[in-house]
Amino acid sequence: MTGQKEISEKKYPPDVNYRTVLKGLARLDPFFHLLMAILLITGLMIDLLGPWLGGWLWSIRTIAHGYLGALFILVFIVYIVQVIYSKKMRTVLTATNYVDFLFYIILIITGMTTASANKPWIDVIPGLFHALSPIAEFTPAIHTAVTYVWIVFSTVFPGGILHGIASVYLISHLKKKSKMERS
Amino acid sequence: MKAEKFLGNFGRSESLWMYACARCGECVDVCPVYEETADEYTAPGFKIKKMRGLVGRKLGLPFSGGISEQGIKKIVKGLYECTLCGRCWSVCPYNYDLVSLWETARESAFETGFGLDSHVEMINAVKAENNIFNRPHARRKDWTKGLDVPVKEKADTVYFVGCLMSYRGQLKPAAKAMATIMNAAGENWTTLENEVCCGVPLKFSGGTKDLEELMEINISAIESIGARKIVFSCPGCLRMFRQEYSKALGKKVRMVHGIELIDSYIQSGRIKLKDKLAERMTYHDPCELSRLAGVIEEPRRIFNSVTSGFVELPGNKFNVVCCGGGGLYKAVDLDKSLGIAGKRIGQAEEINAAGLMTACPSCYMTLSQTARSKKSNVKVNDFAEVVAQQIE
Ligand code: HEM
Numbered sequence: 001m002t003g004q005k006e007i008s009e010k011k012y013p014p015d016v017n018y019r020t021v022l023k024g025l026a027r028l029d030p031f032f033h034l035l036m037a038i039l040l041i042t043g044l045m046i047d048l049l050g051p052w053l054g055g056w057l058w059s060i061r062t063i064a065h066g067y068l069g070a071l072f073i074l075v076f077i078v079y080i081v082q083v084i085y086s087k088k089m090r091t092v093l094t095a096t097n098y099v100d101f102l103f104y105i106i107l108i109i110t111g112m113t114t115a116s117a118n119k120p121w122i123d124v125i126p127g128l129f130h131a132l133s134p135i136a137e138f139t140p141a142i143h144t145a146v147t148y149v150w151i152v153f154s155t156v157f158p159g160g161i162l163h164g165i166a167s168v169y170l171i172s173h174l175k176k177k178s179k180m181e182r183s
Numbered sequence: 184m185k186a187e188k189f190l191g192n193f194g195r196s197e198s199l200w201m202y203a204c205a206r207c208g209e210c211v212d213v214c215p216v217y218e219e220t221a222d223e224y225t226a227p228g229f230k231i232k233k234m235r236g237l238v239g240r241k242l243g244l245p246f247s248g249g250i251s252e253q254g255i256k257k258i259v260k261g262l263y264e265c266t267l268c269g270r271c272w273s274v275c276p277y278n279y280d281l282v283s284l285w286e287t288a289r290e291s292a293f294e295t296g297f298g299l300d301s302h303v304e305m306i307n308a309v310k311a312e313n314n315i316f317n318r319p320h321a322r323r324k325d326w327t328k329g330l331d332v333p334v335k336e337k338a339d340t341v342y343f344v345g346c347l348m349s350y351r352g353q354l355k356p357a358a359k360a361m362a363t364i365m366n367a368a369g370e371n372w373t374t375l376e377n378e379v380c381c382g383v384p385l386k387f388s389g390g391t392k393d394l395e396e397l398m399e400i401n402i403s404a405i406e407s408i409g410a411r412k413i414v415f416s417c418p419g420c421l422r423m424f425r426q427e428y429s430k431a432l433g434k435k436v437r438m439v440h441g442i443e444l445i446d447s448y449i450q451s452g453r454i455k456l457k458d459k460l461a462e463r464m465t466y467h468d469p470c471e472l473s474r475l476a477g478v479i480e481e482p483r484r485i486f487n488s489v490t491s492g493f494v495e496l497p498g499n500k501f502n503v504v505c506c507g508g509g510g511l512y513k514a515v516d517l518d519k520s521l522g523i524a525g526k527r528i529g530q531a532e533e534i535n536a537a538g539l540m541t542a543c544p545s546c547y548m549t550l551s552q553t554a555r556s557k558k559s560n561v562k563v564n565d566f567a568e569v570v571a572q573q574i575e
Pocket residue numbers: 021022024025028029033036096097100101154159160161162163164165167168205206207276277
C-alpha cells in the first residue's frame with residue numbers, strides 16, 4: 001500500500017548537497033556503502049601498497065579488510081533478500097546490477113579463503129575450511145583480479161562506481177547552480 | 184527523426200541524474216499511479232532507467248540501447264501517466280527534484296511532437312479564450328453574480344481565482360465563500376479585471392511555448408494594482424506563481440493560499456467563528472499545497488476551530504497520498520485517476536468521516552465525482568464554504 005512511508009517534512013523546491021544525500025543514504029543504506037568503500041580502499045592498499053605498509057599491513061588485512069569483509073557478507077545477504085522481495089527488482093535494476101551481484105558473490109567466496117583473517121566464518125562453520133581448501137590455492141589471485149575487473153566494469157556501465165562518480169559530479173554541479181541562482 | 188530530439192532539452196543536471204539515481208526503488212514503492220496501474224512504465228524509477236538509455240545514446244556512451252519511436256511513445260505515455268504529486272521526490276534519498284524532471288521531460292515530449300491530443304486541445308482553448316475549458320473569456324466573472332466583489336484600480340490584495348473556480352458550477356460557491364470571508368475580515372482586495380489562466384496547465388502538459396505571453400497579462404495587471412499580496416484558491420496556481428511569476432513580481436509580493444489567509448484572520452481575530460460544530464470532519468491535503476508548498480498546520484488550526492470532530496486521514500500532511508487528480512492525469516486515464524480517488528474516499532469512510540474537506544479545486548472535482556459514483560456517505564467540501572458558514 002502506498003503512503004505508508006513516513007518522511008519528515010522537507011522544503012520544495014529542494015536543495016541537493018552532500019548533507020542531504022548522506023542523510024538519504026544513511027536512512028536507506030548505512031552499512032552497504034560504508035563497508036563497500038572500506039573494503040575497496042583497503043583492498044587496493046593491500047595490493048598496491050603492501051610492501052610499504054610495514055606493520056600496518058597485518059592490521060589492515062586482518063581487521064579492516066578481513067573482519068569487515070566477513071561482516072559485509074551478512075550485510076550483503078540482507079541487502080540481496082531485500083532486493084528480491086522489493087518491486088525494484090523488476091523496475092529499476094539493470095543487467096549491470098545483476099552482474100555486480102555476481103562479482104560480489106565471487107569476491108565473497110574467494111575472499112573467505114584469501115585472508116586468513118576471515119576466520120570468523122571458518123570458526124563458526126568449520127566445514128567451510130574443507131569445502132574451500134581445494135580452491136584456496138587460486139583464490140587470492142582470483143580475488144584480486146576480479147576486483148580490478150569489477151572496478152573497470154562498474155566504472156563503464158551505469159549502476160556501480162559510475163553512479164558514485166555521477167553522484168559526486170551532480171552534487172557539485174547543483175551546488176554551484178543554486179549558488180548562482182541565489183546571487 | 185523527431186525521436187532523436189526527444190530529451191534534447193536535458194541539461195547537465197538531468198543528464199547526470201540519469202546516472203546518479205541509485206536505483207534504490209524507494210520511489211517505485213510509493214507512486215500512487217504505479218500502484219493503480221501496475222504498469223512498470225508508470226513507475227518513476229523505471230522511467231528514469233528508460234530515459235537513461237536515450238540520454239546515454241545521445242552522449243555516445245556504449246550499450247545505451249536504440250531509439251525507436253515505439254519505445255519513446257511508451258516512455259512518454261508513462262510520463263503523462265503521473266499526477267505530479269511529488270511523492271517520489273519526497274522519498275528519494277538524494278532529494279533530487281523529480282517533479283521538475285517530469286515537467287522537463289514532458290516539455291520535451293510536447294516539443295518533439297509526442298504531446299497528447301487532449302492537451303493540444305486544452306492549449307488551444309487557453310490561447311482562444313484564456314481558460315482551459317474553452318468557455319467565453321467574458322464569462323470568467325460569472326461566479327461573482329449577486330455578490331459584493333470589488334474590481335479596484337489599486338488594492339493591497341489580489342484574489343487570483345483560477346480557471347476551475349471561475350468556470351466550474353460546483354466550485355463557484357467556494358469562490359463566493361472566499362469573497363465573503365475576505366469582506367468579513369475587511370480586507371482591501373480586488374479581483375483582476377482581466378484575469379487569464381495562470382499557465383500551470385500548459386506547464387503540466389509540456390506545451391510551454393505560449394506561457395510567457397500568458398503570464399505577462401497577469402503580471403502587468405497585478406503590477407498596475409500595486410498589490411502586496413496575492414491570494415489563491417488553487418494550489419496549482421499558487422505553485423506556478425511562487426515558482427515562475429515571482430521572478431517577475433519580485434519578493435515583495437507575498438503569495439498565499441486562501442487557507443493561510445483565513446488562518447491568519449482567525450488567529451488575529453479579524454473574523455470570529457460561531458460555536459464549534461460537532462460534525463466528524465477530515466481533510467485531504469492537496470499534494471501541491473502540503474508537500475510542495477509546506478502549508479500543513481494552517482488547515483488543521485482552522486478545522487479544529489470549526490469543529491470538535493476533526494479527525495486525520497491516514498497518509499496525510501507531507502506524506503499525503505494523492506487523490507489521483509493532479510498533473511492532468513484525469514485527461515489521460517479517467518478510470519485510473521478515479522480509481523486512486525476511490526481509495527481516498529474509502530479511507531475517509533473507514534474513519535467514519537461525514538465531511539471530507541479539501542483546499543484544491545482539482546482535488547475537489549476528483550474526490551466529489553468519485554464519492555458520487557461510489558454513492559458514498561462522505562460529503563466532499565471546499566474548506567472556504569465550511570468556514571464561511573461558520574462566520575458570526
Ligand atoms: C556521493 C554519493 C555516493 C557514492 C560516491 C556512491 C558510490 C557507490 C559505489 C562505488 C557503488 C558501487 C557498487 C557496485 O558496483 O555495485 C555504489 C552502489 C550502490 N549505491 Fe551508491 N553511492 C552514493 C550514493 C548513493 C545513495 C544516496 C544511494 C541511495 C540509497 C545509493 C545506493 C546504491 C546502491 C543501492 C548500490 C548498489 C548497486 C547495485 O545494486 O549494484 N548510493 N554506490
